[in-house]
């Protein structure tokens with residue numbers, strides 16, 4: 001078994017694994033399960049500081065992104081797709097599948113969205129039903145200020161769909177300070193439950209927009225509206241994955257009990273960047289580093305595969321490569337959720353250093369030592 005220091009899925013704590021092996025009732029028929037689901041959703045709302053209704057859907061994080069687009073998009077709708085990363089751009093595909101017209105707002109992938117520039121763009125064109133934006137765009141690790149972006153979009157009458165699958169629970173996010181209409185999360189990133197669940201936080205006005213559609217939602221599984229009255233109607237559109245939800249509940253309780261979670265992520269991420277930079281490794285981003293993941297460029301003269309396989313074979317530590325336009329160019333250390341502990345990141349940096357040196361790439365310091373001494377400051 002590798003120690004997974006990937007950008008998600010992340011490591012899973014023992015109490016979460018145990019919760020998934022509890023006896024199960026029939027989640028379609030047992031009122032106790034409906035109460036448990038509802039309470040778990042209320043905890044999710046609390047975690048994001050909102051009264052907006054939270055929902056848990058059976059399906060990996062991508063399902064939430066698709067469900068948001070499926071449920072809001074009607075044929076011909078113009079949708080602003082904020083593209084400063086690979087997941088950001090990817091929203092355009094979902095908009096197209098549901099016959100909307102994606103309009104890409106593309107900026108460079110090395111920096112977060114600049115609010116003033118976005119505002120200047122909206123001044124000229126703001127005829128959009130909704131916009132999509134990513135909080136932490138994991139392939140580059142860039143962190144966008146989705147709270148402020150959603151407030152800006154709201155001033156132009158545009159709804160916001162935000163993907164915080166790889167941000168939330170590692171980066172602070174306060175829905176009460178935002179105008180995010182559909183927030184998307186997943187179980188397998190900073191919450192550190194296994195993959196399998198999507199979480200959505202849906203505003204009242206997003207439900208209204210879905211109810212006022214002229215055309216029906218062109219999906220069954222990705223229809224958010226079908227969940228709206230599950231409790232009153234005592235009916236889920238499909239059978240809920242009860243064991244996954246038992247695990248999610250304990251992961252959520254772990255998170256809520258952890259009063260230093262954001263500070264831990266912040267300090268570890270900063271020390272990790274400092275150690276890499278001191279070692280002469282180039283970070284991909286110029287600014288806007290998320291505290292959940294660090295993305296570094298593959299040094300000249302070696303390949304990502306050599307680096308990844310070397311770390312796996314010699315140290316048993318797995319980090320992430322990348323895909324799409326960043327394939328082969330960068331590798332990623334995921335230090336979110338259960339991965340965000342000093343020893344784990346220190347071991348990862350030592351493994352990275354040993355592998356680089358074995359491949360003939362010099363490293364200018366002891367990165368493990370720099371990391372640990374930075375943490376103590």
Ligand SMILES: *Cc1c(COP(=O)(O)O)cnc(C)c1O
Nearest residue numbers: 061062087136137138163165166
């Ligand atoms: C992980 C992730 C998702 C979920 O997608 P998978 O690639 O299937 O795990 C969605 N958005 C972001 C930003 C993610 O990091």
